[in-house]
Amino acid sequence: MGGVSDKTTELGGPDLAPASLVELIVGRLRQQILAGALAPGERLIEEQITSRFGISRAPLREALRLLAQQGLVEHLPRRGTRVTTLSDQDAAELFELRDVLERFALAKALPCTPEDLLAARGHLASMRHAADTADGPALAEAHRWFHTSLAALAGHRPMLEAYEPVLLKLQMHMALNLRREAETTAPQDSIRRHTALLEAVGSNDKDVVFAALSNHGAQRYLH
Numbered sequence: 001m002g003g004v005s006d007k008t009t010e011l012g013g014p015d016l017a018p019a020s021l022v023e024l025i026v027g028r029l030r031q032q033i034l035a036g037a038l039a040p041g042e043r044l045i046e047e048q049i050t051s052r053f054g055i056s057r058a059p060l061r062e063a064l065r066l067l068a069q070q071g072l073v074e075h076l077p078r079r080g081t082r083v084t085t086l087s088d089q090d091a092a093e094l095f096e097l098r099d100v101l102e103r104f105a106l107a108k109a110l111p112c113t114p115e116d117l118l119a120a121r122g123h124l125a126s127m128r129h130a131a132d133t134a135d136g137p138a139l140a141e142a143h144r145w146f147h148t149s150l151a152a153l154a155g156h157r158p159m160l161e162a163y164e165p166v167l168l169k170l171q172m173h174m175a176l177n178l179r180r181e182a183e184t185t186a187p188q189d190s191i192r193r194h195t196a197l198l199e200a201v202g203s204n205d206k207d208v209v210f211a212a213l214s215n216h217g218a219q220r221y222l223h
């Protein structure tokens with residue numbers, strides 16, 4: 001691809017097809033945003049990013065377009081692109097929307113078999129390991145995948161397509177509050193809430209599941 005230098009080895013190698021290169025740029029920038037390395041409101045300077053990654057502007061602009069679709073960056077007229085900013089009200093509304101979508105998904109998914117819940121159990125184990133090792137970013141990532149795996153049980157593609165951007169935005173919000181929440185809330189509290197939620201889903205009792213969702217949604221760092 002024209003304009004891709006040897007420095008693309010940082011992203012996976014100079015022989016990548018354009019689509020693969022875009023995906024890697026999306027993944028790298030998304031990781032930095034969700035980890036808090038790129039702060040909300042921070043401008044994304046194309047010249048700096050293309051120089052750092054050794055790429056041309058075309059794949060970067062496509063990556064930024066996809067990140068905008070995911071709600072992680074926003075384009076400002078005549079001012080370029082910046083990381084999306086979320087107010088406390090924005091976050092509260094996203095938590096409310098997540099709750100609505102999860103209730104729909106789990107009501108549709110029931111009854112579930114033990115095999116259906118294997119993915120969620122794996123992500124919960126990853127959450128537990130991250131909590132034990134005090135790895136906040138890994139905990140946030142495993143938490144997002146835990147929720148995604150439960151929502152995916154519904155087998156409802158349009159709902160999942162609406163749900164995943166909500167989780168991405170919430171993970172960005174969680175990254176901002178990671179230090180504050182770590183000082184006030186033990187990570188194991190989150191593990192206990194998510195364990196209870198998974199056990200409730202395994203019961204196949206909709207009332208029990210909805211009660212667990214209500215108890216789990218304490219609107220703290222990892223809820």
